[in-house]
Amino acid sequence: MKILEEKILKEGQAIDKDILKVDSFLNQQVDVELMEKIGKEFAKHFENKNITKVATIESSGIAPATLTALALNVPLVIFKKQPSKVLNDEFYSVETISFTKRNTYNLIASKKYLLKDDNILIIDDFLANGEASSSAMKIVNMAGANVAGIGIVIEKSFQPGREKLEKLGVDVYSLARIKKLEKGIVEFI
Numbered sequence: 209m210k211i212l213e214e215k216i217l218k219e220g221q222a223i224d225k226d227i228l229k230v231d232s233f234l235n236q237q238v239d240v241e242l243m244e245k246i247g248k249e250f251a252k253h254f255e256n257k258n259i260t261k262v263a264t265i266e267s268s269g270i271a272p273a274t275l276t277a278l279a280l281n282v283p284l285v286i287f288k289k290q291p292s293k294v295l296n297d298e299f300y301s302v303e304t305i306s307f308t309k310r311n312t313y314n315l316i317a318s319k320k321y322l323l324k325d326d327n328i329l330i331i332d333d334f335l336a337n338g339e340a341s342s343s344a345m346k347i348v349n350m351a352g353a354n355v356a357g358i359g360i361v362i363e364k365s366f367q368p369g370r371e372k373l374e375k376l377g378v379d380v381y382s383l384a385r386i387k388k389l390e391k392g393i394v395e396f397i
């Protein structure tokens with residue numbers, strides 16, 4: 209998505225060879241107009257998949273996922289990050305490794321909003337090692353629902369996330385695919 213790549217080149221900051229900061233439009237402040245275009249683009253790609261719900265991971269997935277749900281006219285379900293295990297049978301819970309914080313958290317989702325005939329589109333802001341997205345897939349599978357696809361705003365293609373998700377047999381659609389990061393440098397595929 210050209211407009212997203214231009215935004216990344218203008219405002220993104222590669223802080224090292226692994227992490228890109230996009231605080232000005234996705235993580236701290238949100239460019240809502242850009243999110244609307246992102247939502248429409250995901251909706252266009254997945255429009256024939258009979259999506260019943262969009263699911264995302266708090267907090268930075270919420271903005272692009274909201275606009276995608278709006279464009280598809282379906283509800284948004286938010287999976288939350290909890291430091292400790294939720295000993296509660298109202299929630300699904302999957303232990304997940306955090307890429308940015310280098311610790312683990314429990315990704316949890318209310319059982320109430322995931323039904324076995326749901327066809328879920330998972331949206332997230334970044335794809336790195338594929339931990340967050342694959343845990344989200346596990347939760348959808350625990351509910352007996354189907355993962356219709358995964359939409360990623362920024363994929364770091366030099367990290368193993370895409371390969372991991374493709375091995376699970378899911379359609380991964382990324383709007384910007386970065387092949388190389390270096391302090392001050394961002395290169396796309």
Ligand code: 5GP
Binds near residue numbers: 226227228235265339
């Ligand atoms: P993964 O689970 O695929 O290893 O990492 C994806 C998650 O880590 C995303 O939900 C995102 O919050 C965070 N993340 C991974 N890489 C980056 C990055 O380069 N920049 C930012 N801002 N977040 C990242």
